[in-house]
Protein backbone atom coordinates (compact mmCIF):
# COMPACT_ATOMS: atom_id res chain seq x y z
CA UNK A 1 0.00 0.00 0.00
CA UNK A 2 1.38 3.38 -0.98
CA UNK A 3 0.74 6.32 1.34
CA UNK A 4 -0.15 9.63 -0.25
CA UNK A 5 -1.31 13.09 0.74
CA UNK A 6 -3.35 15.58 -1.25
CA UNK A 7 -1.66 18.89 -1.98
CA UNK A 8 -3.00 21.98 -3.72
CA UNK A 9 0.26 23.56 -4.83
CA UNK A 10 2.66 26.08 -3.36
CA UNK A 11 0.40 29.05 -4.16
CA UNK A 12 -2.83 27.72 -2.73
CA UNK A 13 -2.10 25.41 0.20
CA UNK A 14 -1.27 26.18 3.82
CA UNK A 15 0.63 22.90 3.99
CA UNK A 16 4.13 22.73 2.49
CA UNK A 17 5.85 19.82 0.77
CA UNK A 18 8.61 20.20 3.36
CA UNK A 19 6.06 19.37 6.07
CA UNK A 20 4.32 16.61 4.16
CA UNK A 21 7.59 14.74 3.69
CA UNK A 22 7.99 14.56 7.49
CA UNK A 23 4.89 12.39 7.88
CA UNK A 24 6.23 8.90 8.65
CA UNK A 25 5.63 6.41 5.85
CA UNK A 26 4.72 8.96 3.18
CA UNK A 27 5.40 7.93 -0.43
CA UNK A 28 3.76 10.47 -2.62
CA UNK A 29 1.69 13.52 -3.24
CA UNK A 30 -1.73 13.51 -4.88
CA UNK A 31 -1.63 16.61 -7.03
CA UNK A 32 -3.27 18.47 -9.89
CA UNK A 33 -2.88 21.58 -12.01
CA UNK A 34 -5.68 23.56 -10.44
CA UNK A 35 -5.42 26.61 -12.68
CA UNK A 36 -6.01 24.84 -15.99
CA UNK A 37 -9.65 25.41 -16.99
CA UNK A 38 -11.77 22.26 -17.15
CA UNK A 39 -11.64 20.73 -20.60
CA UNK A 40 -8.25 22.11 -21.66
CA UNK A 41 -5.11 20.03 -22.22
CA UNK A 42 -2.69 19.96 -19.29
CA UNK A 43 0.63 21.16 -20.75
CA UNK A 44 3.50 18.71 -20.47
CA UNK A 45 5.94 21.30 -19.13
CA UNK A 46 3.59 22.30 -16.31
CA UNK A 47 3.11 18.67 -15.28
CA UNK A 48 6.88 18.16 -15.32
CA UNK A 49 7.40 21.26 -13.16
CA UNK A 50 4.97 19.93 -10.55
CA UNK A 51 6.59 16.51 -10.64
CA UNK A 52 10.06 18.02 -10.23
CA UNK A 53 8.99 20.12 -7.25
CA UNK A 54 7.52 17.08 -5.52
CA UNK A 55 10.47 14.82 -6.43
CA UNK A 56 12.91 17.37 -5.01
CA UNK A 57 11.13 16.91 -1.71
CA UNK A 58 11.68 13.16 -1.78
CA UNK A 59 8.17 12.17 -2.85
CA UNK A 60 6.53 10.90 -6.02
CA UNK A 61 3.66 12.22 -8.15
CA UNK A 62 1.85 9.10 -9.32
CA UNK A 63 -1.76 10.00 -8.56
CA UNK A 64 -3.70 12.94 -9.98
CA UNK A 65 -6.88 14.19 -8.35
CA UNK A 66 -8.66 15.24 -10.35
CA UNK A 67 -8.67 15.72 -14.08
CA UNK A 68 -12.20 17.10 -14.10
CA UNK A 69 -14.72 16.22 -16.79
CA UNK A 70 -16.19 19.07 -18.82
CA UNK A 71 -19.95 19.49 -18.33
CA UNK A 72 -20.50 19.04 -22.09
CA UNK A 73 -19.24 15.45 -21.74
CA UNK A 74 -21.61 14.78 -18.83
CA UNK A 75 -24.42 16.41 -20.79
CA UNK A 76 -23.62 14.45 -23.95
CA UNK A 77 -23.50 17.58 -26.13
CA UNK A 78 -21.89 17.40 -29.60
CA UNK A 79 -19.16 19.75 -28.35
CA UNK A 80 -17.96 16.93 -26.07
CA UNK A 81 -15.76 15.57 -28.88
CA UNK A 82 -13.15 18.30 -28.51
CA UNK A 83 -13.11 17.92 -24.72
CA UNK A 84 -12.71 14.15 -24.97
CA UNK A 85 -9.79 14.61 -27.39
CA UNK A 86 -8.23 17.06 -24.94
CA UNK A 87 -8.74 14.59 -22.11
CA UNK A 88 -6.90 11.90 -24.07
CA UNK A 89 -3.99 14.26 -24.64
CA UNK A 90 -3.89 15.10 -20.95
CA UNK A 91 -3.71 11.37 -20.16
CA UNK A 92 -0.78 11.00 -22.56
CA UNK A 93 1.00 14.00 -21.07
CA UNK A 94 0.50 12.72 -17.53
CA UNK A 95 1.80 9.29 -18.52
CA UNK A 96 5.03 10.87 -19.75
CA UNK A 97 5.55 12.22 -16.23
CA UNK A 98 5.07 8.77 -14.70
CA UNK A 99 1.52 9.23 -13.42
CA UNK A 100 -0.25 5.89 -12.79
CA UNK A 101 -3.71 6.83 -11.52
CA UNK A 102 -6.18 9.55 -12.51
CA UNK A 103 -9.06 10.20 -10.13
CA UNK A 104 -12.16 11.87 -11.61
CA UNK A 105 -15.83 12.17 -10.86
CA UNK A 106 -19.02 12.33 -12.90
CA UNK A 107 -21.21 14.53 -10.70
CA UNK A 108 -23.29 17.08 -12.62
CA UNK A 109 -22.47 20.73 -11.79
CA UNK A 110 -21.65 20.29 -8.11
CA UNK A 111 -18.77 18.38 -6.69
CA UNK A 112 -18.96 17.34 -3.02
CA UNK A 113 -21.67 19.15 -1.05
CA UNK A 114 -21.84 20.19 2.62
CA UNK A 115 -24.03 22.56 4.61
CA UNK A 116 -21.24 23.49 7.01
CA UNK A 117 -17.47 23.60 6.57
CA UNK A 118 -16.61 24.29 10.21
CA UNK A 119 -19.06 22.58 12.54
CA UNK A 120 -17.76 22.65 16.08
CA UNK A 121 -17.35 19.30 17.85
CA UNK A 122 -17.44 19.02 21.67
CA UNK A 123 -13.61 18.93 21.80
CA UNK A 124 -13.40 22.31 20.04
CA UNK A 125 -12.22 20.97 16.69
CA UNK A 126 -14.23 21.78 13.57
CA UNK A 127 -15.37 19.55 10.73
CA UNK A 128 -17.33 19.48 7.48
CA UNK A 129 -20.96 18.52 8.02
CA UNK A 130 -24.12 17.83 6.05
CA UNK A 131 -27.60 18.67 7.24
CA UNK A 132 -30.25 17.40 4.86
CA UNK A 133 -32.82 20.01 5.80
CA UNK A 134 -30.41 22.88 5.24
CA UNK A 135 -29.40 21.63 1.81
CA UNK A 136 -32.98 20.93 0.82
CA UNK A 137 -34.11 24.42 1.76
CA UNK A 138 -31.27 26.41 0.19
CA UNK A 139 -31.06 27.74 -3.36
CA UNK A 140 -28.01 26.51 -5.31
CA UNK A 141 -26.69 30.08 -5.72
CA UNK A 142 -26.89 30.68 -1.97
CA UNK A 143 -25.09 27.43 -1.29
CA UNK A 144 -22.26 28.51 -3.58
CA UNK A 145 -22.02 31.81 -1.72
CA UNK A 146 -22.03 30.00 1.64
CA UNK A 147 -19.24 27.70 0.54
CA UNK A 148 -17.16 30.66 -0.61
CA UNK A 149 -17.65 32.51 2.66
CA UNK A 150 -16.71 29.48 4.75
CA UNK A 151 -13.61 28.47 2.80
CA UNK A 152 -11.06 30.54 4.77
CA UNK A 153 -10.08 32.29 1.56
CA UNK A 154 -8.96 29.10 -0.19
CA UNK A 155 -10.47 27.90 -3.42
CA UNK A 156 -12.41 24.70 -2.84
CA UNK A 157 -11.70 21.78 -5.15
CA UNK A 158 -14.70 21.25 -7.41
CA UNK A 159 -16.17 24.64 -6.48
CA UNK A 160 -14.13 26.80 -8.83
CA UNK A 161 -15.99 30.12 -9.31
CA UNK A 162 -15.25 30.11 -13.06
CA UNK A 163 -17.14 26.88 -13.54
CA UNK A 164 -20.07 27.83 -11.35
CA UNK A 165 -20.66 31.22 -12.97
CA UNK A 166 -23.12 29.84 -15.47
CA UNK A 167 -25.01 27.85 -12.89
CA UNK A 168 -28.55 28.81 -13.94
CA UNK A 169 -27.81 27.93 -17.53
CA UNK A 170 -26.30 24.60 -16.47
CA UNK A 171 -29.41 23.70 -14.48
CA UNK A 172 -31.45 24.39 -17.61
CA UNK A 173 -29.26 22.04 -19.61
CA UNK A 174 -29.62 19.24 -17.08
CA UNK A 175 -33.38 19.61 -16.88
CA UNK A 176 -34.11 16.62 -19.08
CA UNK A 177 -31.00 14.54 -18.38
CA UNK A 178 -31.96 11.31 -16.62
CA UNK A 179 -29.68 8.95 -14.72
CA UNK A 180 -29.89 6.58 -17.68
CA UNK A 181 -28.66 9.40 -19.97
CA UNK A 182 -25.81 10.11 -17.57
CA UNK A 183 -24.76 6.45 -17.64
CA UNK A 184 -24.79 6.56 -21.44
CA UNK A 185 -22.65 9.71 -21.45
CA UNK A 186 -20.19 8.09 -19.07
CA UNK A 187 -20.04 5.02 -21.29
CA UNK A 188 -19.40 7.18 -24.38
CA UNK A 189 -16.56 8.93 -22.54
CA UNK A 190 -15.00 5.71 -21.23
CA UNK A 191 -15.19 3.96 -24.61
CA UNK A 192 -12.89 6.62 -26.01
CA UNK A 193 -10.66 7.30 -23.06
CA UNK A 194 -9.99 3.84 -21.58
CA UNK A 195 -8.06 2.51 -24.62
CA UNK A 196 -5.74 5.52 -24.33
CA UNK A 197 -5.34 4.93 -20.59
CA UNK A 198 -4.50 1.28 -21.35
CA UNK A 199 -1.83 2.28 -23.87
CA UNK A 200 -0.37 4.66 -21.30
CA UNK A 201 -0.52 2.14 -18.43
CA UNK A 202 -2.72 4.54 -16.47
CA UNK A 203 -5.67 3.58 -14.33
CA UNK A 204 -8.74 5.80 -14.38
CA UNK A 205 -10.45 5.80 -10.98
CA UNK A 206 -13.95 7.27 -10.73
CA UNK A 207 -14.79 8.86 -7.37
CA UNK A 208 -18.20 8.18 -5.84
CA UNK A 209 -20.77 10.95 -5.54
CA UNK A 210 -20.47 12.88 -2.30
CA UNK A 211 -22.97 12.56 -0.68
CA UNK A 212 -24.22 9.42 -2.44
CA UNK A 213 -27.67 10.75 -3.30
CA UNK A 214 -29.23 13.30 -5.63
CA UNK A 215 -28.73 16.95 -4.67
CA UNK A 216 -30.95 19.73 -6.11
CA UNK A 217 -32.73 17.17 -8.25
CA UNK A 218 -29.63 16.52 -10.38
CA UNK A 219 -28.99 12.94 -11.56
CA UNK A 220 -26.21 11.02 -9.78
CA UNK A 221 -24.98 7.58 -10.80
CA UNK A 222 -21.96 6.68 -8.64
CA UNK A 223 -23.56 6.04 -5.30
CA UNK A 224 -23.96 2.31 -4.62
CA UNK A 225 -22.34 -1.09 -5.16
CA UNK A 226 -24.80 -1.72 -8.01
CA UNK A 227 -23.77 1.56 -9.69
CA UNK A 228 -20.08 0.73 -9.33
CA UNK A 229 -20.66 -2.76 -10.70
CA UNK A 230 -22.39 -1.33 -13.74
CA UNK A 231 -19.56 1.16 -14.30
CA UNK A 232 -16.72 -1.38 -14.14
CA UNK A 233 -18.67 -3.56 -16.55
CA UNK A 234 -19.15 -0.73 -19.06
CA UNK A 235 -15.59 -1.41 -20.20
CA UNK A 236 -13.90 -4.59 -19.06
CA UNK A 237 -10.40 -3.27 -18.41
CA UNK A 238 -8.15 -2.82 -15.36
CA UNK A 239 -7.77 0.80 -16.56
CA UNK A 240 -11.47 1.34 -15.91
CA UNK A 241 -11.15 1.53 -12.12
CA UNK A 242 -12.65 3.01 -8.98
CA UNK A 243 -11.64 5.33 -6.18
CA UNK A 244 -13.25 3.77 -3.15
CA UNK A 245 -13.95 6.69 -0.79
CA UNK A 246 -15.11 5.38 2.57
CA UNK A 247 -16.64 8.67 3.69
CA UNK A 248 -18.54 9.39 0.48
CA UNK A 249 -20.10 5.96 -0.01
CA UNK A 250 -20.41 5.45 3.74
CA UNK A 251 -22.75 8.42 4.20
CA UNK A 252 -25.49 6.05 3.05
CA UNK A 253 -25.74 3.33 5.74
CA UNK A 254 -26.93 0.87 3.07
CA UNK A 255 -23.46 0.97 1.52
CA UNK A 256 -21.36 -1.70 3.24
CA UNK A 257 -17.85 -0.34 2.61
CA UNK A 258 -16.02 -3.52 3.61
CA UNK A 259 -18.18 -5.62 1.30
CA UNK A 260 -17.80 -3.10 -1.56
CA UNK A 261 -14.04 -2.87 -1.09
CA UNK A 262 -13.65 -6.64 -0.94
CA UNK A 263 -15.74 -7.16 -4.06
CA UNK A 264 -13.87 -4.72 -6.28
CA UNK A 265 -10.42 -5.56 -4.90
CA UNK A 266 -11.06 -9.13 -6.01
CA UNK A 267 -11.79 -7.79 -9.49
CA UNK A 268 -8.58 -5.71 -9.40
CA UNK A 269 -10.50 -2.47 -9.98
CA UNK A 270 -9.37 -0.40 -7.00
CA UNK A 271 -6.21 1.58 -7.76
CA UNK A 272 -6.99 4.34 -5.23
CA UNK A 273 -8.65 4.52 -1.81
CA UNK A 274 -9.76 7.51 0.28
CA UNK A 275 -10.05 6.76 3.97
CA UNK A 276 -11.96 8.84 6.48
CA UNK A 277 -14.61 8.34 9.14
CA UNK A 278 -17.99 9.96 9.55
CA UNK A 279 -20.77 9.96 12.09
CA UNK A 280 -24.29 9.52 10.76
CA UNK A 281 -27.24 10.83 12.75
CA UNK A 282 -30.57 9.02 12.89
CA UNK A 283 -32.17 11.51 10.47
CA UNK A 284 -29.43 10.91 7.89
CA UNK A 285 -27.36 14.03 8.60
CA UNK A 286 -23.66 13.38 8.94
CA UNK A 287 -20.48 15.02 10.11
CA UNK A 288 -16.86 14.09 9.57
CA UNK A 289 -14.82 12.82 12.50
CA UNK A 290 -11.28 11.86 13.42
CA UNK A 291 -10.01 8.79 11.58
CA UNK A 292 -9.85 6.97 14.90
CA UNK A 293 -13.47 7.09 15.98
CA UNK A 294 -14.19 3.78 17.61
CA UNK A 295 -17.04 5.02 19.78
CA UNK A 296 -18.63 7.77 17.75
CA UNK A 297 -17.61 6.93 14.17
CA UNK A 298 -20.01 5.05 11.94
CA UNK A 299 -17.35 3.36 9.83
CA UNK A 300 -15.09 0.56 11.02
CA UNK A 301 -11.67 1.71 9.88
CA UNK A 302 -9.97 -1.36 11.33
CA UNK A 303 -12.05 -3.62 9.08
CA UNK A 304 -11.43 -1.35 6.08
CA UNK A 305 -7.64 -1.45 6.53
CA UNK A 306 -7.76 -5.18 7.27
CA UNK A 307 -9.63 -5.76 4.02
CA UNK A 308 -6.92 -3.88 2.12
CA UNK A 309 -4.24 -5.88 3.95
CA UNK A 310 -5.98 -9.21 3.30
CA UNK A 311 -5.93 -8.41 -0.40
CA UNK A 312 -2.28 -7.40 -0.27
CA UNK A 313 -3.31 -3.98 -1.59
CA UNK A 314 -0.56 -2.51 -3.75
CA UNK A 315 -2.43 0.65 -4.77
CA UNK A 316 -2.50 4.14 -3.29
CA UNK A 317 -4.43 5.51 -0.37
CA UNK A 318 -4.73 8.94 1.09
CA UNK A 319 -6.32 10.11 4.31
CA UNK A 320 -9.40 12.02 3.27
CA UNK A 321 -10.62 15.13 5.02
CA UNK A 322 -9.47 15.75 8.57
CA UNK A 323 -10.77 17.90 11.41
CA UNK A 324 -9.30 21.35 11.95
CA UNK A 325 -7.35 21.08 15.20
CA UNK A 326 -4.68 22.85 17.27
CA UNK A 327 -5.59 26.25 15.87
CA UNK A 328 -4.52 25.38 12.35
CA UNK A 329 -5.71 27.68 9.57
CA UNK A 330 -6.16 25.77 6.35
CA UNK A 331 -8.54 24.88 3.56
CA UNK A 332 -11.55 23.18 5.24
CA UNK A 333 -10.89 19.43 5.53
CA UNK A 334 -7.31 19.78 4.32
CA UNK A 335 -5.17 20.81 7.27
CA UNK A 336 -1.89 19.06 7.97
CA UNK A 337 -2.36 17.86 11.54
CA UNK A 338 -5.45 15.72 11.53
CA UNK A 339 -4.70 14.14 8.17
CA UNK A 340 -1.22 13.24 9.41
CA UNK A 341 -2.82 11.69 12.52
CA UNK A 342 -5.13 9.78 10.18
CA UNK A 343 -2.16 8.32 8.31
CA UNK A 344 -0.58 7.28 11.61
CA UNK A 345 -3.74 5.50 12.72
CA UNK A 346 -4.13 3.70 9.40
CA UNK A 347 -0.46 2.73 9.26
CA UNK A 348 -0.67 1.59 12.89
CA UNK A 349 -3.37 -0.89 11.92
CA UNK A 350 -1.55 -1.89 8.74
CA UNK A 351 1.82 -2.40 10.46
CA UNK A 352 0.39 -4.53 13.25
CA UNK A 353 -1.39 -6.73 10.70
CA UNK A 354 1.86 -6.99 8.76
CA UNK A 355 3.82 -7.90 11.92
CA UNK A 356 1.31 -10.59 12.81
CA UNK A 357 1.58 -12.04 9.35
CA UNK A 358 5.39 -12.19 9.46
CA UNK A 359 5.54 -13.60 12.97
CA UNK A 360 2.92 -16.19 12.03
CA UNK A 361 5.02 -17.16 9.04
CA UNK A 362 8.14 -17.39 11.17
CA UNK A 363 6.20 -19.46 13.71
CA UNK A 364 5.14 -21.82 10.96
CA UNK A 365 8.72 -22.14 9.70
CA UNK A 366 9.89 -22.79 13.23
CA UNK A 367 7.26 -25.49 13.66
CA UNK A 368 8.35 -27.10 10.42
CA UNK A 369 11.97 -27.00 11.63
CA UNK A 370 11.05 -28.59 14.98
CA UNK A 371 8.99 -31.28 13.33
Ligand SMILES: [Mn+2]
Nearest residue numbers: 245248274320
Ligand atom coordinates in the same frame (compact mmCIF):
# COMPACT_ATOMS: atom_id res chain seq x y z
MN1 LIG B 1 -13.07 11.15 -1.27
